[in-house]
Amino acid sequence: xxxxxxxxxxxxxxxxxxxxxxxxxxxxxxxxxxxxxxxxxxxxxxxxxxxxxxxxxxxxxxxxxxxxxxxxxxxxxxxxxxxxxxxxxxxxxxxxxxxxx
Amino acid sequence: xxxxxxxxxxxxxxxxxxxxxxxxxxxxxxxxxxxxxxxxxxxxxxxxxxxxxxxxxxxxxxxxxxxxxxxxxxxxxxxxxxxxxxxxxxxxxxxxxxxxxxxxxxxxxxxxxxxxxxxxxxxxxxxxxxxxxxxxxxxxxxxxxxxxxxxxxxxxxxxxxxxxxxxxxxxxxxxxxxxxxxxxxxxxxxxxxxxxxxxxxxxxxxxxxxxxxxxxxxxxxxxxxxxxxxxxxxxxxxxxxxxxxxxxxxxxxxxxxxxxxxxxxxxxxxxxxxxxxxxxxxxxxxxxxxxxxxxxxxxxxxxxxxxxxxxxxxxxxxxxxxxxxxxxxxxxxxxxxxxxxxxxxxxxxxxxxxxxxxxxxxxxxxxxxxxxxxxxxxxxxxxxxxxxxxxxxxxxxxxxxxxxxxxxxxxxxxx
Numbered sequence: 105x106x107x108x109x110x111x112x113x114x115x116x117x118x119x120x121x122x123x124x125x126x127x128x129x130x131x132x133x134x135x136x137x138x139x140x141x142x143x144x145x146x147x148x149x150x151x152x153x154x155x156x157x158x159x160x161x162x163x164x165x166x167x168x169x170x171x172x173x174x175x176x177x178x179x180x181x182x183x184x185x186x187x188x189x190x191x192x193x194x195x196x197x198x199x200x201x202x203x204x205x
Numbered sequence: 206x207x208x209x210x211x212x213x214x215x216x217x218x219x220x221x222x223x224x225x226x227x228x229x230x231x232x233x234x235x236x237x238x239x240x241x242x243x244x245x246x247x248x249x250x251x252x253x254x255x256x257x258x259x260x261x262x263x264x265x266x267x268x269x270x271x272x273x274x275x276x277x278x279x280x281x282x283x284x285x286x287x288x289x290x291x292x293x294x295x296x297x298x299x300x301x302x303x304x305x306x307x308x309x310x311x312x313x314x315x316x317x318x319x320x321x322x323x324x325x326x327x328x329x330x331x332x333x334x335x336x337x338x339x340x341x342x343x344x345x346x347x348x349x350x351x352x353x354x355x356x357x358x359x360x361x362x363x364x365x366x367x368x369x370x371x372x373x374x375x376x377x378x379x380x381x382x383x384x385x386x387x388x389x390x391x392x393x394x395x396x397x398x399x400x401x402x403x404x405x406x407x408x409x410x411x412x413x414x415x416x417x418x419x420x421x422x423x424x425x426x427x428x429x430x431x432x433x434x435x436x437x438x439x440x441x442x443x444x445x446x447x448x449x450x451x452x453x454x455x456x457x458x459x460x461x462x463x464x465x466x467x468x469x470x471x472x473x474x475x476x477x478x479x480x481x482x483x484x485x486x487x488x489x490x491x492x493x494x495x496x497x498x499x500x501x502x503x504x505x506x507x508x509x510x511x512x513x514x515x516x517x518x519x520x521x522x523x524x525x526x527x528x529x530x531x532x533x534x535x536x537x538x539x540x541x542x543x544x545x546x547x548x549x550x551x552x553x554x555x556x557x558x559x560x561x562x563x564x565x566x567x568x569x570x571x572x573x574x575x576x577x578x579x580x581x582x583x584x585x586x587x588x589x590x591x592x593x594x595x596x597x598x599x600x601x602x603x604x605x606x607x608x609x610x611x612x613x614x615x616x617x618x619x620x
Binding site for chain 2: 174191194195197198199203204205
């Protein structure tokens with residue numbers, strides 16, 4: 105995706121925003137732009153290519169969470185932050201130890 | 206992309222980091238066939254040192270058995286060196302199907318499919334038989350190959366605390382909305398040598414309508430009255446839906462593995478398991494050797510019984526001298542030392558005494574649970590065991606840990 109055109113929005117000092125708040129704001133703005141673009145950003149071309157190869161494609165907005173420890177990596181998505189972290193917790197529970205051969 | 210100086214340096218830094226963390230794995234060269242008595246070149250370039258092997262998965266002592274070697278040699282002569290093909294193109298010989306039928310009979314299942322290794326069997330089978338609408342519920346200490354296989358599968362992944370049947374029950378209740386629930390466990394856990402509570406697992410599976418998957422790699426050939434595995438030991442033969450196991454441990458020690466179980470599940474693996482579909486067939490001489498191994502195992506429980514006697518003698522000897530062991534019934538006998546450096550130092554000193562063992566510590570085992578994992582074999586004689594016990598007494602005495610438990614050892618050496 106091209107980032108040649110970006111806009112900046114000033115956030116007043118009095119506005120207390122957590123990392124989650126900023127994430128929501130950024131994602132919301134990005135979502136609006138994506139919906140406004142109507143596929144002119146190339147998304148339709150990607151979709152068409154997959155359809156041509158008989159893929160059934162669904163998409164939607166979601167939470168994503170990632171966990172890293174040394175060489176291990178797990179990633180989960182979900183409809184809510186709580187559910188996503190719960191899923192990530194289940195995935196990382198398989199990595200209690202590396203294990204013996 | 207060129208392998209630039211920068212990229213090379215990045216890899217060198219990462220490897221140096223493994224050395225600094227004490228996680229760098231160094232191979233030790235065995236100068237001859239596998240067995241209880243071996244000659245080991247370590248470090249590389251040193252003269253070979255005769256040692257007694259207490260760290261192989263050679264449970265039945267068949268890795269270099271003359272009858273197995275002779276059978277493999279005959280297989281080489283009658284069926285060639287390799288097939289140059291995957292199974293479903295032109296890589297299936299009569300002996301491949303014969304071995305699958307013998308393994309089916311041995312494990313008490315409906316059908317069996319060979320894989321190049323049990324690592325491959327575990328990596329491929331979940332994806333072949335489960336989908337997005339299903340859930341896999343695994344014991345948290347299952348083998349790394351199962352973890353990898355689960356990660357390749359689109360079904361939901363979940364776990365239960367090690368051998369905690371109450372926690373497993375909770376998970377089965379939580380996942381009643383899924384199409385298929387599959388409980389996943391090792392038969393014998395390679396870290397602690399303990400056995401899965403398969404009878405309780407099967408009862409829960411029946412109560413909550415779940416399938417059971419068992420990796421019996423550290424059990425096939427010697428656990429259970431006739432060595433069929435953990436399912437025989439626990440009285441649940443015929444009730445396990447999928448069993449994976451290896452020919453690389455008790456059953457000859459060469460390589461190769463299998464998925465065995467319900468006919469339809471095995472067929473799904475034959476149609477969809479990628480390590481089966483996209484890697485070469487098991488070499489004919491290994492198939493021929495494993496057929497001989499099964500003949501020996503079917504013919505007599507003598508080796509399995511000797512292994513059990515050796516394990517009991519070894520456990521008793523270590524316990525009586527005051528070492529702290531993980532309790533269990535399998536030929537995996539971990540000597541608990543808790544401190545990583547102590548485990549490494551003792552393994553080094555035991556090697557100097559002619560006893561080949563390996564220290565395990567975090568992240569291979571939990572933090573503060575470092576140990577030396579000893580493994581028994583039917584090939585060990587009384588003299589081997591007595592020499593091993595004498596060496597443990599001497600080395601453990603040097604470090605002052607005889608008669609000491611976890612609290613005292615960690616007070617002396619830290620966690």
